[in-house]
Amino acid sequence: MVRMVQDKFDYIIIGAGAAGLMLATAMDQDPFFASKRILLLEKQTTRSNDRTWSYWEKGSGIYDSILTRQWQQIKFKGANQALVKDIQPYSYKTLRGQDFYSYHYQKLEESNIVTLRHEAVLDLNESEDLVAVRTDLNSYSCSLVFNSLFTPPSIKEQERYPLIQQHFVGWFIRADKPIFQENVATFMDFSVPQKGNTRFMYVLPFSEFEGLVEYTLFSRDLLELSEYEQAIKNYISEDLGCHSFEILEKEKGSIPMTAYNFQKRNTDRICHIGSAGGWTKPSTGFTFSNSMRMTQKVIALLKAGESITKLKPHGRHQFYDTLLLDILARKNHLGRSIFEAMFKKRSPQLILAFLEERTTIWQELAIILACPKRPFLSALFKRLF
Numbered sequence: 001m002v003r004m005v006q007d008k009f010d011y012i013i014i015g016a017g018a019a020g021l022m023l024a025t026a027m028d029q030d031p032f033f034a035s036k037r038i039l040l041l042e043k044q045t046t047r048s049n050d051r052t053w054s055y056w057e058k059g060s061g062i063y064d065s066i067l068t069r070q071w072q073q074i075k076f077k078g079a080n081q082a083l084v085k086d087i088q089p090y091s092y093k094t095l096r097g098q099d100f101y102s103y104h105y106q107k108l109e110e111s112n113i114v115t116l117r118h119e120a121v122l123d124l125n126e127s128e129d130l131v132a133v134r135t136d137l138n139s140y141s142c143s144l145v146f147n148s149l150f151t152p153p154s155i156k157e158q159e160r161y162p163l164i165q166q167h168f169v170g171w172f173i174r175a176d177k178p179i180f181q182e183n184v185a186t187f188m189d190f191s192v193p194q195k196g197n198t199r200f201m202y203v204l205p206f207s208e209f210e211g212l213v214e215y216t217l218f219s220r221d222l223l224e225l226s227e228y229e230q231a232i233k234n235y236i237s238e239d240l241g242c243h244s245f246e247i248l249e250k251e252k253g254s255i256p257m258t259a260y261n262f263q264k265r266n267t268d269r270i271c272h273i274g275s276a277g278g279w280t281k282p283s284t285g286f287t288f289s290n291s292m293r294m295t296q297k298v299i300a301l302l303k304a305g306e307s308i309t310k311l312k313p314h315g316r317h318q319f320y321d322t323l324l325l326d327i328l329a330r331k332n333h334l335g336r337s338i339f340e341a342m343f344k345k346r347s348p349q350l351i352l353a354f355l356e357e358r359t360t361i362w363q364e365l366a367i368i369l370a371c372p373k374r375p376f377l378s379a380l381f382k383r384l385f
């Protein structure tokens, strides 16, 4: 029989994924937490290369030493026209999950305050002055839990905010001839058949011969695996002109896109982080760079002695995302024309700043005015009335 141990910590972080590892490491590196006891619980004992993270930032950043690659040019392709644009001072950066996990695990191995245990969390029990956390092996308690387990049952039960998915399958391939333009990352290629949805190809070239080719949809329903894979095969042969290649690795995922208010589930003692905390950008599925920013906000709130319920992952941009998602939920085929209008009329720097929610209201107006008016006015009208 397993002996149950009661152990008390200041903070318990559940899940050593992107958000959990960023937060544990940030606490470890900040002298403010030097006297704290922090427990990081992760159910997986070994980490595979289960995802590739991409994000953009200006200048250098904390993960530069482990990047697989970065680009200063991106390509956007609409129905007919392709635009290749310089995005400096931004760089579009990519790192492999495996490198991210190793980087953080190595840092935490040397930590005096963070203890990593491989246990599966079964349930949480919040009382007035502590939270009890039960795992498959032990019981713990703490003053504050940071929970990255994605279990929001109520998204599907509510109708206020539609839920669509960003779903994708990607192949890392090596071609038998140079097929990739290695200095240009294809952000969105909408020239693929839309079939009534918002569908595009996302291509990250690592060299002229090697790259990631990912078929992505923003839609309600997932496809059969064979449909994603057929689309990738067609793209590699017809668009990239390659008939002989090796598949080195595959990735797939489905990221919820919703303006649902995840943080309303936060209490003074349980704070949801990562995708579970609404740190995913509702309109794009990007979570990684937002998690870096939100981690800093969590640290600042704790240091200021403020309640963690003050954490707000999105400002007024949440409303723009709500409108876009309302449109895509009702008229899923409109995604291509909206993104196409934006990329044709506005600079990529402005679009990237807008997507990372760092724009002024005037810049936001400029973006909105670039988009087709009717669907947004109709979505606005429906939201307001």
Ligand SMILES: Cc1cc2nc3c(=O)[nH]c(=O)nc-3n(C[C@H](O)[C@H](O)[C@H](O)COP(=O)(O)OP(=O)(O)OC[C@H]3O[C@@H](n4cnc5c(N)ncnc54)[C@H](O)[C@@H]3O)c2cc1C
Pocket (backbone or CB within 6 Å): 014, 015, 016, 017, 018, 019, 020, 041, 042, 043, 044, 050, 051, 052, 053, 054, 055, 119, 120, 121, 122, 148, 149, 251, 252, 253, 254, 255, 273, 274, 275, 276, 285, 286, 287, 288, 289
């Ligand atoms: C294939 C893929 C590619 C992506 N690419 C990008 C990208 O390029 N850019 C971007 O910004 N976003 C991307 N995302 C979205 C987002 O960045 C990731 O989903 C990110 O991992 C979310 O971080 P998280 O900490 O919320 O969740 P996770 O990273 O999934 O972490 C949750 C952790 O909790 C652990 N866990 C689960 N259950 C338990 C339990 N009961 N007890 C203890 N531990 C448990 C899991 O093992 C996991 O380690 C991608 C997602 C996927 C799936």
